[in-house]
Amino acid sequence: MASYPEVGDLRLVAAIARHGSLGAAARELLVSQPSASQRLAALERRCGARLFDRDNTGARPTAAGQEMVAEAGHILGHLERVFERSRAAAESETITVGTIPSLAMLVFPALHVALPHLRTSQVVDHGPRLVDWVAEGSLDAAFVAIAGQIELPKGVTGQVVGVDRIGVLAPATCDLRSTDRREFAGRTVVTYTTDYSGEELDGRVVALGATPYRAATAETAVRLGRLLGHPVVMPRSLLRSYLADTDRELVTPRFGGPRLSLVARVPTAPYWKDALPVVGREIGLSGVSAHS
Template identity: 45%
Template sequence: MTSRLTVEDLTLTETVARHGSVGAAAKELLTTQPSASRRLAALERRLGVRLFERDTTGARPTPAGRELARQAARLLADIDALPDQVLAATSAASLSVGTIQALAPMVFTALSVELDHVTVHPEIDHGPVLLQQVHDGLLDAAIVTIADQTTVPRGLHRTAMGVSPLVLVLPDGAPALGKGARPLAGRPVLYSTFDRTGETVRQRLSALGARPLPAPTIEAGLRIARHRRSCALVPELAARWYPAPGDRIQSSPVPGQVALSLVTRPPGSPVPADALERITARVLGAGQAEQSARVAGPSPRSVR
């Protein structure tokens, strides 16, 4: 193909195929048969393929002509619907929101439930990239965990949403923690956080005698820990969103928490305060709290 097809090309092909005649197509398109024939021949030369077999009885599409006519009908229908879709978009509430990969299931579920009247356009990327996109006007907002661990572009507004403490998940079959100052001595611990504290967590686990193992993702870390019947150190919200029967959720032996922030441009937040409170509760796992308690069962050190 030597040039891009035009709407006129698509319309001509679809009309000739539908009528089975260049003359009938020319009449519908308010042109002459010689003019329609010249345009069709020129299109075939540009494409380098014959689209119709033409004789005194009419015009029969070749396989290439049938395919082009089929695609043309679909594209022309989309074009016809476009004005109404544009008008609908101007009246519909929409919000472009970005977050990191690890938080995406929680954040976009919460937004979908709590902002059901709003069309959310999701974006998933690294935290610093999302902050820059908010600054550049490419996103209305970003929900991140590094707003207090990095330089936020000048002029952006940060709203603290809430925190999720680190917890220790002991899957079904994993032995209880040891006693004393080194309860994890000699034990492998899968660990993962949503922020930049991973190295600090690793060092603290090592100081307790554990064998820290970085997890590929938080969900994968929990699955691996369950398979190995070992421990997993994750933010509490992850333990609530990805529970399993028999899990025991205990206070973390190392301090730490993940802080969620909504980053926007002034003058105000595109998310109403009451909706943001509900979104935060869902992201932090409030909707999964009862389910997690049921699957975990009673535990003297369970986090509530």
């Protein structure tokens, strides 16, 4: 046997067997009957056996033809499912995603909701390192709040998911009742944010007549606030995660908020288009796209 049969050969054999006619098979395959006849003759020469008995009443498979028809159906069936199976494999693949430690408890559960068919290998580290890992290919993506504050590496893009407004957590040990300037004056305020705006946030606290006490992580900020009886100024997504029944959340626009972004290589995987709004809503961000 000189070579393997081509897909067109298999489709022709299957069509002839299905219709019992070379002409009808040619019409189904949108080719001329002479072209179909020539292809069949060439296939029979390469196979070394006659595949169909042909006369005025039609075409009937020989013993060799019956075997060829069965094999053709089997092979074409596999080929028809190639794309479907490839898509299914893509949907069940594992992606490696990173974020900073304080956001891990929010980002990874949100990804599970947004991309239920993908398994996420989780990585936590500092934002700049995560961005570098995306650039080198160690990470598929990262969720960080610094994407708009740094120069991203070549071939890497940042896509805003939403804004994480800064709120105020008043623990039971703190008598703060409002975000009025007079309420803040003279107090120590624990601060935490997820981007590089820590100094700016501290400056706004100072402008209210208070003394900022910057914490290293979100959990540290909340624990310090409860221990010392100080209000805590931090992103609301994290604030709500740590909010206890005895705590109070005070909402104010005066502190702004970091922008959480997806950082990924170009071109960005298509599934993020629908996933990002879901991630933003699950985390509780503002300004989230209404898409999906």
